[in-house]
Amino acid sequence: MAVALSPQDTRVEDYLNDKLQTNADLESLDGLLRDVQHQQALLKEQLSEAQETVVKSTETFETHTATVLQRAQAFKKQQADIDRRLLIVTRSETSDDAIQKFDEDLKMLQRLEVARGYIELLAEVEQLSTEARRNFKSSPQAALQPYLGLQKLAIALKEAQPAAEDAAPHLVDHVEKTAQSLWKQMKDAFGGDFEKTLAKLKWPGRDIKLVGALEEEWIEGVKRLLELQEPELKAQSDRMEPSREPVVLLPLEVMTKPLDLRFQYHFSGDRPTNKLDKPEYFLSHFMGLLDTYDEFFATHLQPILVERFGKTNLAMTSIFIDSTSALITALLPMLRRKVFNVMPHIAKQPQLLSHTIHELMSFDVSLREEWGYDGGRGVEGWGGLTWEVLVKKDWFDRWFEVEKTFALSRYHSIITPSTSFEIDYDSVEPTATKPTNAAIRVNDLLETITDRYRPLPSFGQKMKFLILIQLEIFDAFHSVLATSLESYLSLTSPIARTVHGTNKTHSVADVEGLAGVERLARVYGSAEYLEKKMRDWSDDVFFLELWEELQDRAKDHPDRGGGGGDRGKVTVVGDMSVEHVADKTSSAVGNEAEQGALFDECAGSYRRLRIRTEGVLTDSFVQQVRDSLRPYGKINAWSTLSSPSSSSATQQPTTNMNLAISSALDAPFRLLNSYLEFLAHALAQAPLRRIVRQVLLSIQTFLWDQVLMRYSFSVSGAEQFARDVRGVSNEDGREVLEELGLETLSESEARGVLERRVDLGG
Secondary structure, three states, X not given: OXXXXXXXXXXXXXXXXXXXXXXXXXXXXXXXXXXXXXXXXXXXXXXXHHHHHHHHHHHHHHHHHHHHHHHHHXXXXXXXXXXXXXXXXXXXXXXXXXXXXXHHHHHHHHHHHHHHHHHHHHHHHHHHHHHHHHHOOOOHHHHHHHHHHHHHHHHHHHHHOOOOOOOOHHHHHHHHHHHHHHHHHHHHHHHHXXXXXXXXXXXXXXXXXXOHHHHHHHHHHHHHHHHHHHHHHHHHHHOOOXXXXXXXXXXHXXXXXXXXXXXXXXXXXXXXXXXXXXXXXXXXXHHHHHHHHHHHHHHHOHHHHHHHHOOOHHHHOHHHHOHHHHHHHHHHHHHHHHHHHXXXXXXXXXXXXXXXXXXXXXXXXXXXXXXXXXXXXXXXXOOHHHHHHHHHOOOHHHHHHHHHHHHHHHHHHHHOOHHHHOEOOOOOOOOOOOOEHXXXXXXXXXXXXXXXXXXXXXXXXXXXXXXXXXXXXXXXXXXXXXXXXXXXXXXXXXXXXXXXXXXXXXXXHHOOHHHHHHHHHHHHHHHHHHHHHHHHHHOOHHHHHHHHHHHHHHHHOOOOHHHOOOOOOOEEEOOEEHXXXXXXXXXXXXXXXXXXXXXXXXXXXXXXXXXXXXXXXXXXXXXXXXXXXXXXXXXXXXXXXXXOXXXXXXXXXOOOXXXXXXXXXXXXXXXXXXXXXXXXXXXXXXXXXXXXXXXXXXXXXXXXXXXXXXOOOOHHHHHHXXXXXXXXXXXXXXXXXXXXXXXXXXXXXXXXXXXXXXXXXX
């Protein structure tokens, strides 16, 4: 019976089986025993170390447990002591009530601490204010320091408000009002002293000279006012917003007071210089003040500004560092006040409103370009009085309505007279296609409109003029020209000829013969003239800049047409969508991969009208020539025609120039001469060459098919036909065709063809 082995015995058995597999392995038994004994010793050593570690860990744990227990007992004791004290201090029955009352007491202490800080701050404010008020009369310079300290305190409090979640609005308001009140008192005091100095100078008289003690007194007054204002200037420079009016330097504010009074004297009440219809009076007066006093300030004020602000951030703002810009800024308030007061009175007088805005635009351009005024806004530039009137005071819509009404009224007055569509042969080069008077005047009108809105600073306002006035007039005139062409086509159709021909109406007579050709030439010349003008405008810097900004706005919009958005809803100019603007200007709007210009759509419509009109003119000319040649094509006596000078039927053809041209060609000759003479004056060489080439081709085809290849010719018939061909190619005709670079059939070539026809007939 097998004895069951324990797991330990099993492992020993496996080990021995592994190590003693052959008789030779028994010889290494001693070494195997030594290895086993060595491993046993190592294991005993490791076991001993592990037992020592367990003992130490147990002792450490027990020590830590005892320490924690002691601390817990101490904490409970302290908590009980705190609860007992809280109950005593707060006179509460439970610890929870005591804690709540204690928290309330702490909050009260915090509020008291804040109140103490407020009181200390108010005391400091009052101290600075009192010190400044006490000193500014006896020692103005000494009064500036406490004021500047108060101003810094007010600025610091205001800047700290957002971080404090507007915790002390009343305190900030009190400090600001105290600083403003003190500033006003000091400004009045310093300004009063400065006015006394100006009185000694006899300001604002002419030829003022600053010398000696008076110059020092003037300089001291200027510096004192600038130092008083410097904190305000720095604050204004940091937040120069377009809607904010530029800050006037205090010295200039004082010095322009008498100039303001003089302005009010001349341009208020019933003074003869105060006329609503003469805004140029007060604008010219303003420019006169600049011319008169700019040199004085450039000589005496400019060095002080550079000394005071040259090494500060204020040097980057022109109205603080440049005396001319500072003077303009000081004078603008009186002009601004005058303009704003005038606007309500002229709003219902369209002509006066238009004139006033135009004068303001010219004034703004003069200040920007001639005087370099930027309103302290650097690259952004000064919006101008026009911008303030149209945008800030919201007069743009009314003015735009007036300008549009004027433009459309002027347009209708241009196209209404019957003489407007007469061709003007003197307005362009002799070799150019001649436009009509109407086309020239419409172009002049549109250029005037461009000059009207070119100075506007607003992109949206410029585009509104372009789309709703200029392009609308272009479209309207295109409709007039297209209607004229359609009328011609309807009156020259076979149905119209039948209906109107029986009634012999005047309308059909207007489109027949040379009158019809001239009508088409008027449409063609007008369309080509305005198409070229629009191409030229597209290359104008003004319209190029408009196009680039339009593309930028359409491109930067996340839902622009090229990006898969709804072009009908995405707006780029006011309430006008990308789709609407693209329909009016160019399909390339919002498409970076496509080149375009503002007048692409409009110029394209005029181009299509021009090409179509040229086709109609060519077809009409060809048809009338062919109709006039029909009687000639019906002559069938070419083979029986005999020479009046000979009875011999075998006589050879001669070059008898005494032969008369066939009477059937009289009408075609008259038509060709009159049409070519007119078209040579009315059209440029390129379109004239295209038209004449088609006409000559039709004549050639007619003579070949309907005469030369249709009939047989006797010698005399051939001679007569050669004479007729020579008549078609008369000297006058040859000169015109040679000028156009067109080849014609020579007499010898025609004679050669006829000789072959005579031989064939024989």
